[in-house]
Amino acid sequence: MAALAPDLTRARRLVIKIGSALLVDADGLRRDWLQALCDDVADWRKGGTDVVLVSSGSIALGRRVLGLPEGALPLEQAQAAAAVGQIRLARAYEEALTPHGVTTAQVLLTLEDSADRRRYLNSRATMQTLLALGTVPIVNENDTVATDEIRYGDNDRLAAQIAVTCGADQLLLLSDVDGLYTANPKTDPTAQHLPVIAQLTPQIEAMGGDPVSGLSKGGMKTKLMAARTAVAGGCAMAIAEGSVLRPLSAVANGARSSWFLPESDPQLARKRWIAAMKPKGNLVVDEGAAHALQRGKSLLPAGVRQVTGDFGRGDPVAIIGPQGETLATGLSRYTGAEARRIAGHHSAEIETILGYAGRAALVHRDDMAV
Numbered sequence: 001m002a003a004l005a006p007d008l009t010r011a012r013r014l015v016i017k018i019g020s021a022l023l024v025d026a027d028g029l030r031r032d033w034l035q036a037l038c039d040d041v042a043d044w045r046k047g048g049t050d051v052v053l054v055s056s057g058s059i060a061l062g063r064r065v066l067g068l069p070e071g072a073l074p075l076e077q078a079q080a081a082a083a084v085g086q087i088r089l090a091r092a093y094e095e096a097l098t099p100h101g102v103t104t105a106q107v108l109l110t111l112e113d114s115a116d117r118r119r120y121l122n123s124r125a126t127m128q129t130l131l132a133l134g135t136v137p138i139v140n141e142n143d144t145v146a147t148d149e150i151r152y153g154d155n156d157r158l159a160a161q162i163a164v165t166c167g168a169d170q171l172l173l174l175s176d177v178d179g180l181y182t183a184n185p186k187t188d189p190t191a192q193h194l195p196v197i198a199q200l201t202p203q204i205e206a207m208g209g210d211p212v213s214g215l216s217k218g219g220m221k222t223k224l225m226a227a228r229t230a231v232a233g234g235c236a237m238a239i240a241e242g243s244v245l246r247p248l249s250a251v252a253n254g255a256r257s258s259w260f261l262p263e264s265d266p267q268l269a270r271k272r273w274i275a276a277m278k279p280k281g282n283l284v285v286d287e288g289a290a291h292a293l294q295r296g297k298s299l300l301p302a303g304v305r306q307v308t309g310d311f312g313r314g315d316p317v318a319i320i321g322p323q324g325e326t327l328a329t330g331l332s333r334y335t336g337a338e339a340r341r342i343a344g345h346h347s348a349e350i351e352t353i354l355g356y357a358g359r360a361a362l363v364h365r366d367d368m369a370v
């Protein structure tokens with residue numbers, strides 16, 4: 001393993017993406033392989049790593065059960081196959097992990113669940129809770145309802161989004177290739193393997209070639225797009241050969257792979273992401289609150305003089321100083337209507353004013369880019 005590559009055995013929170021071809025072959029579900037993968041997953045859980053599995057395979061499994069023909073399927077048939085396959089897929093993971101005392105949970109998402117702020121916060125909270133409870137979430141795209149406009153279409157990018165959403169420090173894409181090469185190794189015998197990619201330069205991005213289909217499903221292209229999301233979100237990403245039994249142990253023991261190094265720590269990446277958001281409202285604060293923010297404190301309702309805009313919980317708001325200068329962008333823990341009612345009041349009064357106990361801070365320092 002290259003010196004700079006992260007150590008898989010030391011992952012704090014690990015997201016693993018499993019492609020359809022690894023799970024399903026001409027004879028159906030590869031149960032022995034799945035059991036060996038889950039034996040690895042259980043070992044990593046025992047070692048204290050939180051694990052999320054992003055698994056493809058619902059369409060590949062379902063189409064076999066339904067006896068659908070080879071080749072591309074019309075959308076309705078792919079969705080029907082996904083419905084039939086997903087239930088079997090989730091069951092197979094459950095059967096492989098239960099003997100290890102590991103509880104599984106099924107999570108089905110669409111692109112909208114990360115694009116829409118409220119749904120994003122909801123799915124993030126659910127994932128955090130599932131991990132805090134010690135379960136292994138099994139994630140897939142909700143293919144049965146996801147039409148073209150709202151679907152990722154490939155689980156590489158879904159896995160990267162999940163990794164960033166959950167604050168994972170490592171993402172492992174298990175594929176049929178042991179990493180990124182300077183060109184497609186299946187067609188170019190001179191292609192060189194790249195063990196560590198410290199920066200996603202345009203030269204590296206060009207190595208992905210063209211997507212296999214209009215949906216960018218498959219190939220290296222979507223893996224490089226996933227890498228961009230992961231590393232910008234502070235998560236290291238690896239591409240490794242997954243067809244061997246116990247692929248996590250293989251990588252940990254030095255099997256060839258490619259690692260993309262994170263750009264920054266997740267907290268810094270999150271602040272950058274917040275800073276780039278378009279505010280949906282303004283909170284004008286007094287001198288005391290402005291000073292508190294400079295010292296890294298949260299914004300309490302007591303320091304807020306004026307609230308403008310119609311925003312929801314979790315929406316971005318601009319925090320404006322007494323002289324009209326923009327001090328920060330942050331995510332509001334209250335709606336615009338609620339913020340107007342509690343502005344200027346002490347946090348202890350929130351329950352009396354709103355009729356329920358809310359958070360003490362209007363914008364928490366973790367959710368603020370100053």
Ligand SMILES: Nc1ncnc2c1ncn2[C@@H]1O[C@H](COP(=O)(O)OP(=O)(O)O)[C@@H](O)[C@H]1O
Nearest residue numbers: 019175176177180181183184186207218219220
């Ligand atoms: N620069 C490259 N380096 C490695 N593989 C590449 C490259 N360009 C294209 N590929 C192709 O990408 C394939 C892996 O993508 P894909 O088949 O979609 O895997 P998965 O099913 O795991 O998502 C490899 O088998 C290889 O043929």
Ligand SMILES: N[C@@H](CCC(=O)OP(=O)(O)O)C(=O)O
Nearest residue numbers: 019020056057058059154155
């Ligand atoms: N969500 C789809 C898989 C999409 C996908 O990315 O597939 P693959 O390229 O095999 O990882 C399914 O479960 O069939």
